[in-house]
Amino acid sequence: MSGIPVHEVDRHRQAWVLKADQWSLAQDPVAEQEGKYRGYTEAIKAAGYTVWTGVGEVYMVPLTLTVWARPEEPSFLFDLEGAAETQIVYAASLPDALTLLNQLAPTLQALAVTDQIAHAEPETMSVLADVLDKLHDRRRGKNGSVIQK
Template structure:
């Protein structure tokens, strides 16, 4: 992202592989509206989301608007347990590029968090998953056994 983040107060826009700042936020946060109502009022509808807040350290929701609006057509909301960050993508290729860039971090955080919060009941399931991924089988008394 550009170094002049402090100079431009508008939200981030990703377009054609470059970051810039918008002059205004397409989602105006009205005092009496919820975030969801403000997103809907700006013409955005949910496209997809990953993770569930408080089950994962970071979730992502992507919104789009299909009816004619000026750019941006996509809103990406990254949300942690205490903080949320909006960013925008001009068109579909930009949104796909961003989700592709963010995806590995979401996946790594989720897996790391799941291992960190594993208990004795879930450890065997995680062990089985890793064994299956690596083509490993435990053998006891000459017979394959599950972990």
């Protein structure tokens, strides 16, 4: 997210919006709803957003992403939640959201893999081992030991 301008004074009522590959501060549509509702999720919904997609589960991975969408600009809200802090940014339109998702893709890919490993059950661990063996071009014998090449 390089090229983001320096923070401005009224930051608590403004949010970063990506539009046509440019970042700018704009009025935060969710901040306008805060105080009227009990929780932040209720404020997001009151601003007209519904969940569009997401990855990761809180407390299971170090960073989760939930993307919310609505018809009017800014059309997409990106909720990045870390262990200690949450950051919200917006994308004005679908092309802007896809650009931002593309920028986040390496992180999202790592989150998806971490999430799968975190949810692996003992009965599916052999599938995970098979995937890792395939990635590392390894073969195993019937007893599970690695066959040397």
